[in-house]
Structures are given as C-alpha cells and as structure tokens.
Amino acid sequence: MKTYTSQYVNGEWKKGSSDKTIENRNPYSDELIATIPSADSKDLDEAYQSAEKAQQEWKEKTPAEQREIFLKWIEVIKERKEEIIDWLITEAGSTRVKAEVEYGAALDIVTESASFPTRMKGEILPSNTPGKENRVYRNPKGVIGVIGPWNFPFHLTTRSLAPALASGNSVVIKPASHTPVTSGLLLAELTAEAGFPEGLINVVVGRGSEIGDDFITHPIPEMFSFTGSTEVGSHIGELAGKHIKDTALELGGNNAMIVLEDADIDKAVEAAAFGKYLHQGQICMSLNRFIVHEDVHEEFVRKFKEKAESLPYGDPKDEKTMVGPLIAREEVDRILEGIDKSIEEGGKLLTGGKAEGNVLHPTILTNMDNEKTLAKEEVFGPVASIIKVSDEQEAVETANGTPYGLSGSVFTTDVYRGVEVAKQVNTGMIHVNDQSVNDEAHVAFGGEKQSGIGRFGGEWALDKFTTVKWISVMNGYREYPF
Template sequence: MKTYTNQYINGEWVKGSSDKTIENKNPYNDEVIATIPSASAGDLDKAYKAAAQAQQQWKEKTPAEKRDIFLKWIDLVKERKEEIVEWLITEAGSTRVKAEVEYSAALDIITESASFPTRMKGEIIPSNTPGKENRVYRDPKGVIGVIGPWNFPFHLTARSLAPALASGNGVVIKPASHTPVTSGLLLAELSEEAGFPKGLVNVVVGRGSEIGDEFITHPIPEMFSFTGSTEVGSHIGELAGKNIKDTALELGGNNAMIVLEDADVDRAVEAAVFGKYLHQGQICMSLNRLVVHEDVHDEFVQKFKEKVESLPYGDPQDEKTMVGPLIAKDEVDRILEGIDQSVQEGGKLLTGGKAEGNVLLPTILTDMDNEKALAKEEVFGPVASVIKVSGEKEAIEVANGTPYGLSGSVFTKDVNRGVEVAKQVKTGMIHINDQSVNDEAHVAFGGEKQSGIGRFGGEWALDKFTTVKWIGVMNGYREFPF
C-alpha cells in the first residue's frame, strides 16, 4: 500500500508546515501506518485561496465537461476498488463486509452526483407587476469546507465532496485524524487523476487544536459540511453562525428499533444484529435501543443472544470477521465504563462486556430503560440495550425519549400500522421491517433534533450545495407613484 504523508494543496503534494505531526495507526494492532506532518493555519489559508481561484473557472465549465470528469472519476473508483477496501480495513478497522458496503455507497453518491451539472435548473415565475417576469437562477455557493469522519470515512467524505463539486463549488477537506487517507488524501489522489482543475480539491491534515476553529472562521468558505458528534457539530454551528455561514450537520443518533407484538421475531432478530453490530456499532444510524413488546420480549432476547454469540469477532483482515476493533483504546475504555455503570443502575449484562485489545465483544444489556447510561446516550460501539414495553404507545414514547432523532426501525406484520407508528417517531429517517442503517444516494438523508441540520442525497444535496438568485425583468418600463 502506498504511504501518504503530504498535504494536497493547489494541485501539489506538499509537506505540512506545522511542527506537529499526526500518527496514522491501524486500530486493530496499533501499528503506525505513517506519520504525517500537520498542516498549519498558513497551509489552510493557501488551500482556501486555491479553491476560491479554481472555483471561478470550474463554474464556467459546461455540464458535459463536468460530467466527463465525473465519469473518469467513477471509472477510477471502480478500477481501484480493492485498494480502497484494503485501506478501509487497515486504517478504519472495517470488516470486509462493512468495507464493501461503504465502497458501494460511495460509488453510488459519486454516480448520482454526475447528473447534477444538468440538474442546475432555474425557474421563471409569474409577477404581480404588469410586464414583469421573475427569473430564479441556481448557482454554486463558492467554496465548501468538508470535515471528514473516521467511521465511514471514504463514503461520508465523498457524500459531501461529490455533490459540492458537481454543483460547481471548490472544496477544502479536513479529514479525520484517525483516517487521514480514506477521509481525505485518497480522495484527493483520485480527483487529481480524474482531471479536476488544479486547486479545486484540497486536503489539509491537521489537528483540531491547531486549525479546527480557523477552518470554520476563515473568510473564504461559504458553507461547511460535517459528519460527527453532536458536541463538535454544535461548536461548528456556533462558529459558522457567528460568521453567517451555512452548515450541513449530520450528527449523533440514539436510534431505536420498535418490535411490536405481531412482528416476525426471527426477521427482527436478523435485522437487529446487522443494524447494531455492523462496523462494531460505530455508525450514527446504528441501533442503540431495541424496544420490544412484552409479549415477544423473551423470545426475541433468547434468539438475539444466540445470534450475537455466534458472530465471529477479531482481526478485520479475516474475511469471516463480522465484528472488528473500535477505532482506539480510549473508545473501548469509555464503553466498558458505560457497561459497568448501566449494570450498577440495574441493567443486566446478558453477554459480552469484555474486550480483547481494541476488539470489544458483541454485548447485550437487558432490563434497560432510557435513564440507564448506555441507553441514555449514543454508544458508538457494539452494545445493544433491550427495553421491554407494554404496548405501542409506550414504545413510541421510549423511542422519542431522547434528544436525538436520526434513524430508526419498526417491525410489524401490518405494514400500514408500521407506517402510522413511524409517523409518530420524531426522526429524520425510519424503516418498516428493516434495520436503521440505510443510505441511498438519491433519497433525503438527515436527522431531527440534535441529530443534525439539513439533508444529503439527490435533489436535497443539490439544494444544500447551491444558492438561488432572483432576477426581476421588466419588459418595457414601469410607472411609479413618485
């Protein structure tokens, strides 16, 4: 595998000018993949200026010219699939199943975005003023700052990068320090090979303490896209708001699967295992709470336990592994403390609850409620909290009993009933007889409450990464009262 140690600024691979460094580690064995000299505030300034200059030329390209570069980009992503998957396994601790899922999602969003240049439509709207027409033009916003996450680094960075470029913007990416290659540098290399203009895409790998706030307060960018924790997202929103900058924030989730008394329990168990333990539960959409009707609770728990205890865990390089490592040791320690606290508060540890290195065994807690530690907050790890409820109304109340509202699930044999329950759950996304981890490139993706602002996907992403201008046109001249 290639070693990435440089920044990508104005079409050049350059050494970061900070005296600090970032160690890129394999989360399974803590081996250092590479040491990257960090970007400084000066490097960031160069990147934003390069993006602004390149964007002026890029926005004038014809839709066909932009599309052709996207088609080349798509071909490159397909040709380098195995390399991308291998990087996701090595750098992000992805199992092969998860890496394949992520690769496909990223390819889909790039492919969807390739159609955006011809979808930059305006409107002509009637006027109440005689002889006048109202024209609404759609334009790119300018320069977009993208902060990449470490959990689905390649896809979630591409989810902002691709529509931003396709709608005519320049981009500066600040990748996650845990995954600087898959959430930034590898995408920069692919964009370079695809033929995007020099300076249009830039990647600055740097510590948040050194360039984090400056990334948001810099005068050039018009909008910021961030996927990550609600705490960090709130800080980004505050800084952006002070400078009247737009944001797209996809933040944390405390997602619930509601299993009603008429559910197909076997199918619900299969969905719950995937929705909880894919990528060790390190997904904003992961199931955190399994809200199960008392009539099927015991059957569900028994079958869920059997399925979970059969999951192979360990080295993500092993294709049989379904549960790999957490991103870092401090995450393991945090969750183990949460398990202990939940048990002290009255929860029951049914299985798991221990770690082997950075691999936390798949864990189930029962006798839980919304006030116990690991049901109260987003876990971001392989721990499921099972909550017993007496009926549909209580299930909805439990599902809504959190400040988050990202995704969710309802299991019932009556689809129409499921839809009516789903309507009452305050969340941006929810799925009937499916698990919560779904992302389709052409569908609105985003959350309510503290789970974020804005929507990704399809026309919703196009709206987010563009602005509109009203130009009123008089055919003839207007008479004024003075």
C-alpha cells in the same frame, strides 16, 4: 500500500508546515501506518485561496465537461476498488463486509452526482407587476469546507465532496485524524487521476486544536459539511453562525428498533444484528435501543443472544470477521465504563462485556430503560440495550425519549400499522421491517433535533450546496408613484 505523509494543496503534494505531527495507526494492531506533518493556518489559507481561484473557472465549464470528469472519476474508483477496501480495513478497522458496503455507497453518490450539472435548473415565475418577469437562477455557493469523519470515512466524505463539486463548487477537506487517508488524501489522489482541475480539491491534515476553528472562521468558505458528534457539530454551528456561514450537520443518534407483538421475530433478530453490529456499532445510524413488546420480549432476547454470540469477531483482515476493532483504546475504555455504570443502575449483562485489545465482544444489556447510561447516550460501539414495553404507545414514547432523532426501525407484520407508528417517531429517517442503517444516494438523508441540520442525497443535496438568485426583468418601464 502507498504511504501518505503530505498535504494536498493547489494540485501539489507538500509537507505540512506545522512542527506537530499526526500518527496514523492501524486500530486493530496499533501498527504505525505513517507519521504526517500537520498543516498549520498558513497551509489552510493557501488551500482556501487555491479553492477560491479554481472554483471561478470550474463553475464556467459546461455541464458536459463537468460530467465527463465525473465519469472518469467513477472509472478510477472502480479500477482501484481493492485498494480502497484495503485502506478501509487497515486504517478504519473495517471488516470486509463493512468495507464493501461503504465502497458501494460512495460509488453510488458519485454516480448520482454525475447528473447534477444538468440538474442546476432555475425557474421563471409570474409577477404582480404588469410587464415583469421573475427569473430564479441556481448557482454554486462557492468554496465548501468538508470535515471528514473516521467511521465511514471514504463514503461520508465523498457524500459531501461529490455533490459539492457537481454543483459547481470547490472543496477543502479536513480529514479525521484517525483516518487521514480514507477521509481525505486518497480522495485527493483519485480526483486528481480523474482530471479535476488543480486547486479544486484540497486536503489539509491538521489537529483540531491548531486549525479546527480557523477552518470555520476563514473568510473564504461559504458553507461547511460536517459528519460527527453532536458536541463538535454544535461548536461548528456556533462558529459558522457567528460568521453568517451555512452548515450541513449530520450528527449523533440514539436510534431505536421497535419490535411490536405481531413482528416476525426471526427476521427482526437478523435485522437487529446487522443494524447493531455492522462496523462494531460505530455508525451514527446504528441501533442503540431495542424497544420490544412484552409479549415477544423473551423470544426476542433469547434469539438475539444466540445471534450475537454466533458473530465472529477479531482481525478485520479475516474475511470471516463480522465484528472488528473500535477505532482507539479510549473508545473501548469509555464503553466498558458505560457497561459497568449501566449494570450498577440495574441493567443486566446478558452476553459480552469483554474486550481483547480494541475488539469489544458483541454485548447485550437487558432490563434497560432510557435513564440508564448506555440507553441514554449514543454508544458508538457494539452494545445493545433492550427495553421491555407493554404497548404501542409506550414504545413510541420510549423511542422519542431522547434528544436525538436520526434513524430508526419498526418491525410488524402489518405494514400499514408500521407506517403509522413510524410517523409518530420524531426522527429524520425510519424503516419498516428493516434495520436503521440505510443510505441511498437519491433519497433525503438527515436527522431531527440534536441529530443534525439539512439533508444529503439527490435533489436535497443539490439544494444544500447551491443558492438561488432572483433577477426580475421589465418588458418596458413601470410607472412609480413619485
């Protein structure tokens, strides 16, 4: 595999100017992949200056010229599929299944975004002033700052990068320190190969303590896209708001699957296992809580335990592995502590609860409620909390008993009933007879409450990465009262 140790600024690979470094390590073996000299505020300023200059030229290209480069980008992604998947396994601890899912999602968002240059439509509206015509033009916002995450690094960075570029913006990426290649440097190389102009995409790998706040407060960028924790997102929103800058924030979740008494339990268990244990539960949309009607609780618990214990775990390079490592040891320790606390509070360990290195065994806790630690918090790991309820109303109230509202699930054989229940759950996305981890490039994606601001996907992403301008035109001249 190629070693990435440089920043990518104004079309050139250059050494970071900071005297600090970032160690890129394999989360399964702890092997050192590379040591990257960090960017400092000087590198960041150069990146933003380059992006500002390149954007002025990029926005003037015809839709056909922009789309042609996007089509080449799609070809490059397809040609280098195995390399991308290898990096996701090595750097992010992805299993083969998860890496394939992530690759497909990223490819879809680039393909969807390729249509955006011809979808930058405006409007002509009537006026109450005789002889006047109101025109509304859609324009790019300018320079977009993208902060990449480490859990789905390639897709979630691309989910902002592609629509931002396709709507005429330039981008500066600050990738996650755990995954600087898949959430930044590899994307820089792929877009360069596709033929995007120099300076249009820049990647600065740096510590949050050194350039994190400067990334937001720099005078050039107009908007920031961040996927990550609610705590960090709140800080970003505070800084951006202080400087009157826009944000798209996709934050944490404490997502619930409601299993009603008429549900197909076998199908619910299959969906539960995927929605909980894909990428070890390190997904903002992962299922944390399983809210199960008392009439089917015993059956669900028994079958879910059997399913969880059947999942192969270990080395993500082994294609049979379904549950790989957590991103870092501190995450393992955090979750093990949460398991202990939940048991002290009255929860019962049904299975799992042990770790081998950074691999935490698939774990299930029963006798849980919203006040117990790992049902109250976003787990971001392979731990399921099962909560028994007596009726539909209690199920909805329990699902809503969290400050988060990202995704969710309802299982019932009555689809109409499922939709009516789904309407009552205060969340940005929810899926009937499916699990919570869904992301389609053309559909609105985002959360309510502390799970985020704004929507990604399709026309909603286009709205987020553009602004509109009102220009009125008089046919003749109007009379004024003075």
